[in-house]
Structure formats: structure tokens, C-alpha cells
Amino acid sequence: MNETVIMIPPLYISSLSTFGWGRKYLGGITFTLCLLNISSTLAADKQTIGWVEQVTINKNALKLKAKIDTGATTSSLHAKIIKNFKRDNQKWVQFRVINNAGEDIILDKKIIHTVKIKRKLALPLKRPVIKLGICLGKIYRELEVNLANRENFKYQMLIGRNYLEDYFLVDSSRMFTVSPACK
Numbered sequence: 001m002n003e004t005v006i007m008i009p010p011l012y013i014s015s016l017s018t019f020g021w022g023r024k025y026l027g028g029i030t031f032t033l034c035l036l037n038i039s040s041t042l043a044a045d046k047q048t049i050g051w052v053e054q055v056t057i058n059k060n061a062l063k064l065k066a067k068i069d070t071g072a073t074t075s076s077l078h079a080k081i082i083k084n085f086k087r088d089n090q091k092w093v094q095f096r097v098i099n100n101a102g103e104d105i106i107l108d109k110k111i112i113h114t115v116k117i118k119r120k121l122a123l124p125l126k127r128p129v130i131k132l133g134i135c136l137g138k139i140y141r142e143l144e145v146n147l148a149n150r151e152n153f154k155y156q157m158l159i160g161r162n163y164l165e166d167y168f169l170v171d172s173s174r175m176f177t178v179s180p181a182c183k
Contacts, residue, residue: 050175053178055134055159064100076127090111095147099156112129113129134163138181
């Protein structure tokens with residue numbers, strides 16, 4: 001009887017204390033299968049979307065095209081600020097959002113805080129940050145969004161990691177893979 005034996009050298013792990021394993025030798029196959037199992041389990045719970053998607057804002061009040069940007073920490077919305085005002089001793093902002101079809105909505109939102117956006121070779125910009133409801137696919141989340149002048153950009157909204165994490169994987173070869181379907 002002829003047997004073929006394949007020897008796989010053990011893998012020396014020095015920085016897996018996160019997993020509680022410390023410094024141990026692990027068989028290459030066992031370790032690889034363990035990581036594949038963990039990553040496929042994590043990915044199975046997430047929806048795959050493209051790099052550009054349709055979203056709705058403010059409880060499905062207006063549909064927009066959004067660029068999905070895994071390099072951006074926060075989300076950003078193109079808005080024409082009409083006025084800043086105070087309500088109940090708090091700062092608020094009134095702004096207009098217009099989509100590519102010419103449909104628009106005027107919203108009043110409380111300013112949570114302002115952010116400074118650093119720019120190359122230019123002074124930093126201050127942008128108001130509001131809480132806004134966004135629907136992408138079947139996921140509706142209310143989160144902080146900064147209001148920006150994006151008129152020179154192709155997409156009215158930029159969806160950053162603060163919306164994506166824990167829910168989505170991005171396939172950069174695809175566009176418009178889901179339609180907003182939040183209830």
C-alpha cells in the first residue's frame with residue numbers, strides 16, 4: 001500500500017494574545033481553517049453593496065445617489081444652508097437638499113457639533129453636524145452627518161464608515177446593487 005504524506009510545518013504565532021492563545025505553535029492547516037471560519041462567519045452577516053448606491057434620507061422623504069467611501073470616517077450630505085438659528089437655547093440649521101431629479105426637501109435639524117475639515121493648501125472648513133436618518137438597502141440608521149457643499153461632486157451624499165461598519169461589505173466593481181427598502 002502506497003501512502004503519500006504531506007508535511008506542513010507548524011506556524012509560530014507571537015501576536016495572537018487577542019485570541020487568548022499567546023505564543024504557541026499552531027498547525028498551518030488548523031490555523032488557516034480557523035481564520036477562514038471566523039471571516040466567513042463575519043461576512044455572512046453583512047450585505048454586499050457597490051461603490052455607488054441609492055439611499056433615502058429623513059424617513060424615505062428624498063432619494064439620493066450616494067458614493068460609498070470606506071476611506072471616510074463619517075458621512076457627508078450636500079446641502080444648501082438657508083439659515084442658522086436658535087430653538088430652545090440650542091443651535092439649529094435649516095437647509096435644502098436637492099436630488100438629481102430636481103426634487104427637494106427643506107429640513108430643520110439641531111446642530112450636534114461642528115467639525116473642522118482639513119484641506120491641503122487651504123484653510124480648514126467648519127461644517128455643522130446633524131443627526132439624520134438614512135436608508136440603504138433594508139438598513140435604516142440615524143447617525144451623525146456633516147453638511148457640506150458638494151456641488152462640484154457627482155454624488156450628493158458620501159456614506160462613510162460610521163454608517164457601513166457592522167452591516168455592509170463593499171464590492172468596488174459594482175454599482176446600484178440595492179434599492180432603499182426601509183419601513
